[in-house]
Amino acid sequence: MSESSTRPGAGEAGLGEVGTARVKRGMAEMLKGGVIMDVVTPEQAKIAEDAGAVAVMALERVPADIRAQGGVARMSDPDMIEGIIDAVSIPVMAKARIGHFVEAQVLQSLGVDYVDESEVLTPADYANHIDKWAFTVPFVCGATNLGEALRRITEGAAMIRSKGEAGTGDVSNATTHMRQIRQEIRRLTSLPTDELFVAAKELQAPYELVAEVARTGKLPVVLFTAGGIATPADAAMMMQLGAEGVFVGSGIFKSGDPAARAKAIVQATTFHDDPDVIAKVSRGLGEAMVGINVEAEPAPVRLAERGW
């Protein structure tokens, strides 16, 4: 590897076993306690890095704009993704449509560090998700409940984020889904072995994975939260509810002072259990994103209901 090859293709320069489950899941472990920020330009990516983001998520339009403008939302332009990769030194994630394995192949060839198979984009396949084991690059997927999370892990997801209602600035759905996943995990840990078989059937997930969650009391991969997080207190609440880290989409770059808000959310995520710190960092951030009440959104445009 020379200086110019610090961005080789998919694992060709690997010095050992590349793309293993441990290496994929391990990458997510390194992001824990951190904030991953949606960005649509290299300039925004730099603001996110300066604010202390652990990674940035490159996408074509933030969810609030996808919601406002409608139309089919797809993977970003490779030029834009490369521009973002070149602009920052932190990991770069990018979104592919559900089931669109070629978008994922393109993202892997561009050298992105994580692919988000995301319900925020318009699904490309209403039956199948991507076979994520076939890739060297790791994947993060959304889930509204434990069964959905375990199905994504079965398909090879190396990280899960609870789904919220992206682009609304309304945290209520993220809360519901995080509570749902955590509650279902707690329930599994209390079941006797003979009832785990039926639990696996009900969760529509493989028995081995269900038994593992019952034994360990946690998912076998890192669990972040996403969707509707707009304030430092939102991020801290999700952490207290059991998220291991936070994705923030429209909440930062649709607010009055993105740099200050981004930095505040980073601090609130680390000190999520310290109200004094959250109070201090919440001051003087300017306007939060205006937001849309999820209940006011008709069901057909609710993004969290995409994926199955």
Place this chain on the structure above:
Amino acid sequence: MTVPVTPPAGPAATVPAPGAAARAASGLAAGPTIGVLALQGDVREHAAALAAVGARAVAVRRRSELEAVDGVVVPGGESTTIDKLLRLFELDEPLRAAIAEGMPVYGSCAGMILLADRIEGGAAGQRTLGGMDVLVRRNAFGRQVDSFEADLEVAGVPGGPVRTAFIRAPWVEQAGPGVEVLARIPATTADGRDAGAAAGKIVAARQGRLLATAFHPEITGDVRVHALFARLVEDSRRS
């Protein structure tokens, strides 16, 4: 890791750890108390590895918590984020002072970057704690698609090669005379390929009571590097 040890940045972090003095008073023999810097990163995995080798692991996010430990682990994570949080919450100077006074510190990956006196490939304005006379190149092995697992001989770790995971890992570009090299990337990989520019690069090193690895032993279940660090902490308490 299934061990329910101190959660990262959990409420338990606010309870000061009983230090060596308290243990001595209690008359109970116990391993050292080792803090894991819990601003961001894989805190839980390090805590579990430390517990597995008999140390008491506690989360450190505040100066008061730092004062109650015999040694510190700087975990894997995002070095730019940890650097910013260290400064924002004013832990950077206390940690530098502790390092100067001889507190043992082990850093893995991002932790190695933070222990380096000099770095290459850092973000604009990125700083380190320093203490080790090394030049560390950030993201030296490439992007996530280049992350890998391998078995590696590490000096001072008996019992055969260590199972290692390199994740967007750094390497040591140059090391000063006071630095003891513990591991290098071999010239050829396990399957016989040329290691290229990585050949011979230092990926584990020690200087005095500072220990650094470019890889993550904490996620492979091989706790021998943590055992090495726990012994280092134990020795420092006696001296």
